[in-house]
Amino acid sequence: MYEQIFESALSARGSEASPDWRYLFYLRSWDAFLALSALKYARVFRDGTAITFGDRSGSYEALGRVNGAFAYWSPWTRKVYSAFDINGLPNPNEVLNPAWDIEYAFAPNSGAGTFIDDIRKLYFHQPNSNRLDILDLDTGKKVDEIVHNAGERFAAIAWVQQGQVAGLCRASGKMRIMTYLGENRVIETGRISPFKVAAYDCEYHLFFTIGTDYKTRIFCREAWPAALSVPVFEPAQVYGFNANEVKTRLTGQDGEPCPGWWVHWALEGIGGGLPIGSLDKAVSETDKDGWAENYYYAPDSGQTGQTKIKTSVVLY
Amino acid sequence: MSLWLIQTKSPCMSYIDNGFCTPSPQPRTWKGDHWEGYYNPWLVTCPRHFQQTTSSIGHFYYDPGADMLRAIILYNTTYWPSWDAQRLDFVAETGEWFNREAVLARQVFVGVWGTAWTGKATMGSYNKIYAPMKTSTEIKELNSLTMEAVAGGWSVNPYTWNPKSQYGFAVVNRVDNLLAGVGSWTMDCWSGIDATPVRFGQLRLPNVLDYLAYENRNYCWGITKDGVIVKADYKIPRWEMISTVQNPAADARGYAITFDTRRKRVVVFRWRQDAADGACQNQLEFYYPMVNPARLTQPVPVTSLRAGNRIILVSHLIGDAGEGLSPYTVEGEMAAPVEGQLITPFTNTERSGKAAFQYQAPPDGPVTETLKINTTVEESL
Numbered sequence: 001m002y003e004q005i006f007e008s009a010l011s012a013r014g015s016e017a018s019p020d021w022r023y024l025f026y027l028r029s030w031d032a033f034l035a036l037s038a039l040k041y042a043r044v045f046r047d048g049t050a051i052t053f054g055d056r057s058g059s060y061e062a063l064g065r066v067n068g069a070f071a072y073w074s075p076w077t078r079k080v081y082s083a084f085d086i087n088g089l090p091n092p093n094e095v096l097n098p099a100w101d102i103e104y105a106f107a108p109n110s111g112a113g114t115f116i117d118d119i120r121k122l123y124f125h126q127p128n129s130n131r132l133d134i135l136d137l138d139t140g141k142k143v144d145e146i147v148h149n150a151g152e153r154f155a156a157i158a159w160v161q162q163g164q165v166a167g168l169c170r171a172s173g174k175m176r177i178m179t180y181l182g183e184n185r186v187i188e189t190g191r192i193s194p195f196k197v198a199a200y201d202c203e204y205h206l207f208f209t210i211g212t213d214y215k216t217r218i219f220c221r222e223a224w225p226a227a228l229s230v231p232v233f234e235p236a237q238v239y240g241f242n243a244n245e246v247k248t249r250l251t252g253q254d255g256e257p258c259p260g261w262w263v264h265w266a267l268e269g270i271g272g273g274l275p276i277g278s279l280d281k282a283v284s285e286t287d288k289d290g291w292a293e294n295y296y297y298a299p300d301s302g303q304t305g306q307t308k309i310k311t312s313v314v315l316y
Numbered sequence: 317m318s319l320w321l322i323q324t325k326s327p328c329m330s331y332i333d334n335g336f337c338t339p340s341p342q343p344r345t346w347k348g349d350h351w352e353g354y355y356n357p358w359l360v361t362c363p364r365h366f367q368q369t370t371s372s373i374g375h376f377y378y379d380p381g382a383d384m385l386r387a388i389i390l391y392n393t394t395y396w397p398s399w400d401a402q403r404l405d406f407v408a409e410t411g412e413w414f415n416r417e418a419v420l421a422r423q424v425f426v427g428v429w430g431t432a433w434t435g436k437a438t439m440g441s442y443n444k445i446y447a448p449m450k451t452s453t454e455i456k457e458l459n460s461l462t463m464e465a466v467a468g469g470w471s472v473n474p475y476t477w478n479p480k481s482q483y484g485f486a487v488v489n490r491v492d493n494l495l496a497g498v499g500s501w502t503m504d505c506w507s508g509i510d511a512t513p514v515r516f517g518q519l520r521l522p523n524v525l526d527y528l529a530y531e532n533r534n535y536c537w538g539i540t541k542d543g544v545i546v547k548a549d550y551k552i553p554r555w556e557m558i559s560t561v562q563n564p565a566a567d568a569r570g571y572a573i574t575f576d577t578r579r580k581r582v583v584v585f586r587w588r589q590d591a592a593d594g595a596c597q598n599q600l601e602f603y604y605p606m607v608n609p610a611r612l613t614q615p616v617p618v619t620s621l622r623a624g625n626r627i628i629l630v631s632h633l634i635g636d637a638g639e640g641l642s643p644y645t646v647e648g649e650m651a652a653p654v655e656g657q658l659i660t661p662f663t664n665t666e667r668s669g670k671a672a673f674q675y676q677a678p679p680d681g682p683v684t685e686t687l688k689i690n691t692t693v694e695e696s697l
Binding site for chain 2: 003005006008009010029030031032041043045046047048049051053054055057058084086087089090091092093201203204206218220222314316
């Protein structure tokens, strides 16, 4: 589970009593979000301020676009159009897929997002809940696929950085960060709370959601620790006169690694006795895979017996 | 960019007072030798006591020759023939109703040609007034007082263009041979209107348009039926700005917009519901195209909230439509007791209105801190 860093007190509703939010996109030039309901456009800020500024028309459906932008697909022309930066409205003067008409079967909808990289001429479509197909924007032919096994279609596919997109699952809150340049695969998995609509904030690398309760929530891309594993020796046999490597792993709720946390180490005696041997470090930091390591020095006096290694992490 | 409300003239006009109201006035009927009763008797049904009410805004435009804002208002009336159309002149500087006496004496009657049969007029090239016709598909140059087509004046017929088009609103730029026309949701931008017109671009509006106004050879302004004001560059074409009228209250029945090219400001005519006694509440709103800060959003952390971290908090200074405002200085202040340190005591807003603050969290703790931010906006007009 990613760390939730904010929950709004305000309800992101705009002028509608119960808006049926369908799409949400981060706009860099606004440093805010465009939310689309069935009828309205609204600008949503991180604190939950939502300002509706117009009515939707033209039956456009929205999709993610390269470089942190977004675009609109028109069911009348089967073309994808860019969006105006100033107000997020479709710009019918710029067609992003001049060669291939995107039919309904490949079109975005609020339940299954699509994505267009018109610079590299790629189009992302979800044929099922476990796979993302990458199509050539000129021919509509499939060029590759990414198997993500989320078990749910991504409600949105959003741009993260060059060559990376994020897939956001509405019901399970599962997140997949995927790379699509060269190697096409999932490079990071995580989870946030379920939401109504969500977007990826590519400025600060956050997940931003509006829940069914209309509160906005922000999650940073760092897993919040949930479990610290039992310390293990490597190799398992401990010798005297030796620095024996011992490791513990800090993980989140779904087993994802938690890097950059300080693990505190201590020795305790058994049954009220004194601890045997000593530890190299009192604290050590978890690496990018969540492992923190230390060395245990066994006594060189030939003493035998048992001692306990206690590890802990202070969560703040 | 945004819009700063300079002043509101409310009400900017009034109706002819009937002097008294009647609990159940009779409809107008022929009594053998004379007429009795009222047209639109509801107008004088108590507590209403005026002989007129607005039935629509015919036209609203800035007439640079006279330096007047002119509105042609269609009325429902109690007197014959049950409707009226008068031209109201307002002083462009103040919004003062210049021809009040004449209008209340019903002396500025504009015939049906100039009102019901002419589409929404606005100024265009050479300080002339243009409008699409309702009786034909043409866009014509109009007499600036009567709204009737000038005999032998300039005209084009978009219905003969490719694709065939018909508009309710249009801005005419004869210098560059450009024309922007709107039916309802879409603004079509045409070039070469003197020879072979080409529709070179389109802009989709955020709602159904209520009025379109010309600013200059590049820009035009539109107001939608829900009070959203947009500025477009119809030469490129692209949107330049989005904002809204202040207090887009539910009692607004319609809007019209014009651009005062002399004072470089936007004027909105708001048609409002009559008061309970039938009194006119229509108003003029003068906006200057510059920032009008409406709110400062709550500072929100955008980095992991861990001890010892340098935490970034982001707030936005925005206008009525959520448009970002810059440059303003936003000051931050921590409420006591302060455990960490506010690294950024003040910052400036970026183009999006964003103001970012940095806070250094103490190395241990959990702590609870309060950041208060404020900005001072000085009216410089």
